[in-house]
Amino acid sequence: MPTSLSLPDAQVSANYSASSNSRVVVLTFKSSPRLTGAFRCGKFEGVSNGILYDRNFDLHYRLTVEAGPWPALAIGLRDMVGKGVNSAEYIVANKALGSGVSTTVGLGWGRMGSCDGVANPFGWDTRELDVGLGGRADAGAWFHGPMAPFGGLAWQANTKTRLTIEYSSDARQQEVDSGKLDYRTPTNLGVS
Helix, strand or coil: CCCCCCCCCCCEEEEEEECCCEEEEEEEEECCCCEEEEEEEEEEEEECCEEEEEEEEEEEEEEECCECCECEEEEEEECCCCCCCCCEEEEEEEEEEECCEEEEEEEEEEHHHCCCCECCCCCCCCCCCCCCCCCCCCHHHCCCCCEEEEEEEEEECCCCCEEEEEECCCCCHHHHHCCCCCCCCCEEEEEC
């Protein structure tokens, strides 16, 4: 789930994840005080009736920092030049509530607007999933289709333990349709 928080200056991180239908490597980097990018390479089974190898790129721009009663705000694009498997856009806000508790609230489109979505307020109600060749930005699809809310709470219990609960707006429909995932709930629980 995205947040409006930024990585520390000049930070680069790498992540590997695996599930029943995918293997993904992500390289995330902060290129300026407000701009973060991510390059993702992955293998996805059950997409387009077979195996799909995809490279895609994400951008995350922090619009404001948290100040007084106002939350931090950010906007992001996922899979903006890939094959469209993870294509999504979002607007997100974060606010510290005190006693180590913080909240995240946002709206997602594309893949992030697929769980309990509502009509697009701009009237851009259609969005086709076009798993193409990739390599070009499809700006005409950004922020189109249904949108859905997402959010979460985090509690920093001590210096080493963080507990989270999230409500995801991603229905994981491609994974369910491929038979690779038994999706039961949009709620995620986590311990770090």
